[in-house]
Amino acid sequence: MSTRLATGGRLLNKSAAVNFTFNGKTMRGYAGDTLASALLANDQMLVGRSFKYHRPRGIVAAGPEEPNALVNLGDEAKFEPNQRVTTTELFEGLTATSQNHWPSLEFDVGAINKHLSRFLPAGFYYKMFMYPRAFWKHVYEPIIRQSAGLGKAPKTADADTYEHFYAFCDVLVIGGGVAGLEAALSAGRAGARVILIEQTADWGGRTPVDGGIIDDADAQSFVDRALTELSKMDNVILRTRTMGAGVYDHGYVLGYERLTDHQPDAAGPRHRLWRIRAGHIITATGAIERPLSFAGNDIPGVMLAAAVRDYIVNFGVSVGDRTVVVTNNDDAYLTAIALKHAGLDVPAILDARVLPQDSELMAQAKALGIRVMMGHAVSSVKGGKRVTGVAVCSQAGEGAVLEEIACDAVAMSGGWSPVVHLWSHCGGKLVWDDVNACFNPDPNRPPTGADGQGFVTAAGAASGMFQLDDVLCDAHAAADGVARSLGFKTPKGATAPKGARREEAPMMPVWLMPQGASTKLREKAWLDYQNDVKVSDVRLAAQEGFVSVEHAKRYTTLGMATDQGKLSNINGLATLAGALNAPIPSVGTTTFRPPYHPISMAAIGGEARGAVFQPIRRTPMHDWHDENGAEWEPVGHWRRPYAYKRPNETTHDAVMREVTNTRSNLGLLDASTLGKIIVKGPDAGKFLDMMYTNMMSTLKPGKCRYGLMCSENGFLIDDGVVARIDEDTWLCHTTTGGAERIHGHMEEWLQTEWWDWNVYVANVTEQYAQVAVVGPNARKCLDKLGGMDLSKNALGFMEWADGTLGGFKVRVYRISFSGELSYEIAVDASYGRAFWDALMVAGNDLGVMPYGTECLHILRAEKGFIMIGDETDGTIIPQDLGLNWAISKKKEDFLGKRAQERSHMTDPKRWKLVGLETTDGATLPDGAYAVGEGTNDNGQRNVIGRVTSSYHSPTLDKGIAMGLVLNGPDRMGDTLSFPGTDGKTYEARIVDAVFYDKEGEKQNV
């Protein structure tokens, strides 16, 4: 059974006990434990159930590559599923529950799946859930949804905060083992700006555990000295608990820093996403051990050999009293030796190799009294929820059992794979190393930057160096080379530290144990522990024709779980290569994609949630609207009042009231959001003549003109009133949504096409607050403020004037979107709220009410005025809307002119704008289609028109609408049928789009 040892625990603070719960059971650990080491110390090896077959799953590794031990962590606002116990630091009060089982971890109904395993091989869902089709929605989908996923979904909003941090450096070193530390030292001494990040809480990596000697002292003293020197360098930033998540173009790297996962009550953000721009990146990311593929290699208690010694040395935890070591290389012997030194039993080392003479480590093991069985292998593991023993066979054979050895843990090693993910993200290529049976980064084909040069260099074990002296030399040389390539001078005489070399016998690739294992054994030899993919599944994929490694991956789901195949990739593709009888390099690896390990979604979002999820835009009068019942409507990022609701009023009531009041008395509209663009210069008139369909150069100072803008493809893109300010200055109004867009449109044409025209443009939209003062009492209200002559003749329709009103400096435009007497008044935005307040006071006896965007829409619809975005949809040209009068016939050219001459644009069959009036006064549904005779090739009814705007008009007490209809203007009085989505068909007559005050008398006062 697994337990805490009296000795060991390099990373522990044994004076600080920590209490936590697992599945409701209270357990105890120490500060410095991971949840994994603490669980093992409490003899909790079983931690979950696999995804498909619900097989018992135990802890396999000691680091982030752990595939099995995922738990639901925390509760309420701090709850998070799928947390890896090996990367979760223990803290007081931690609560965790295991996943993917019911009713309990020990007795899981889902385990019945294993008995159906013959019917649930890889890819079974491609065949099983196909027929009958009727079952898809009500049988298969609910079943799949129910069984999908591992952890539980959180039900409460996340209580933590998150942030980003932009950082810049010359050299980014990823990995804080001895290679990374040496690389950072070299680069830092050369004067480069260095950032060194390490994903765990501790520096030094594997070397202090594996007992390396550096410069004749133990590895830990090298680590300590390196850290001391690095901390003193002003040009070096050191971070622990920071994972290099992805390498992107132009030296951009994401670092994922976990600030408070280990101290959840601390203040500050939980995670910080470092957005780093580096001159060069050194990946000192180490290597990950591979499992061996033998039957029963997934039974809890079977672990990676290096993990077993990590638990002994780092955490003082024994994974089992009796551990059998099975290996194809010398490195696993370190585990057997560590076990013996901790006072634990190693009944045997099963070494698949037959060596001509004992290697140094083999001799050491034998000297400790360990039985070494060369040429031997595990035929199968005994036990269900925990290892009870192994059946031993010859590696060369097909699994005939020679003897059984009782044990409660199996430490396996199939060799080591350099961590090449970050190297590969931007296209770095790999080369197969036959000696170590692994893929190494190919230094001749690195990921390249904009200059065609490599911008990533691998160092240490990550580049395929496994001997300590090689690691240190490689890291030193890599960093020196990088520093020099960036223009830094490396200090003379600085050499790499000396690592003691340990002579090791060559490893032997073993992709199946034993090499001739029968089908029965292959069906229990696991490759992917999380997704339950076996050797037999990969062979099945090859058999079914999925011979590309990318296809075999998707067909079997090998490597697609939350561990992304860190333990299964190489074994899987080697199995595929074997099945195809192809060399491993020709099979290749699947594509490595960021993130290297999972990062929280919240870290990606950073600060952007709640109030700052999006930048909401507010006018200077926003607070007044809010305090007076505004129902807010989003217009892009702006918020505009849709209507101002009084107590006990529905939105519809409010809108009706606003319309009636504006036409009877006085309405105020906040029009601040509309675009205001200054266009100035000797060529401004010429420029605007190109931008608009109308003639703008002939507009006289003091006058306004309503203009249409089309794209060069001829489509209507914006409209607005243009005012001539002086000889070479115009002010163009745009729609709210068009302000930035039209500003950009103007600048694009000026900068890329007409760069020799003398025109300057400035977007002054936010400089002015603007209020529309509308209704029969509009002039009376402004006269009450006083300061300007706004009589009918002093300021006529479509004229503007500067002056003061009520002491405010204003520009008054006499323009109308409602058909009423109407003034739009601009003030500097810092006075906007005060001006609005003053208008409300002045209008108090005149029946003043604010009105919102829906009232605005109805007022203009009653007058037949078009709205960009309602009557236009990107395919509409002015001629469709009867706006031919706005298209100058005198201009040689304007944006859209030629496009509008194309046959499709001059086709008489284009639908044209008309008014629509239901026969019963109902309101036509917006977007409804008018049906014609017959059906089209798809069996759909032919359509001959559609509704573009539709409202109930309180002024006329009936529904009014505008729409585009085939031959509409020629069919005045005809009745059309509009089927609704409510089962009702609406009958409507084609009428003049101007429903109210056709002569325009109301504003002619």
Added chain:
Amino acid sequence: MSEPVTALKNASYAAGIAEISEVGPMGMITLRGDLPAKTLQKAAIAAGGVNMPDQRGILTEGARGIAWMSPDEVLILCPYDEVHARLADLQETTAKQHALAVNVSDARAVFDLRGARAREVMAKLAPVDFAPGQFGPGMIRRTRLAQVPAAFWMTDETTFRIVCFRSVAQYMFDLLKIAAQPGSEVGAFQV
């Protein structure tokens, strides 16, 4: 006659790792023209009361100054109550050349971010190298802070002056508060 108000009525926040305050109203005039031309420079210097800055530079003296905005644009800074007079002067002194001068004082919101950790707070929001020695007084940058366009410069080694559009003043204030939340020191720059 009422007084001009800033977007947030000079709101401030001092409970985090850096101090935030909305300043203003401030006078700002956008001047577009042929920057290399002596006539344009003369007009700008008269309006701004300082010399012409270099590319991505800003020169200030109290409330006055000139900031380089683009190859054909500078921003003139002055006291708010002087804007209309200076604008009128500028329009006169540039009348004979192709130039555009407009008042943008009210279109912006301005914030000061102050303290030893101010650089770190900025580095959470803008993709700019804020390490001492890389960004300092005399430099202006136009970029974004999180999701909004912003311009900023340093009025001294520990104070940033941030300019954004008036409509997003509340967003900017909330953003700066979040980036300066207690306990969020980064420790990346030597302070």
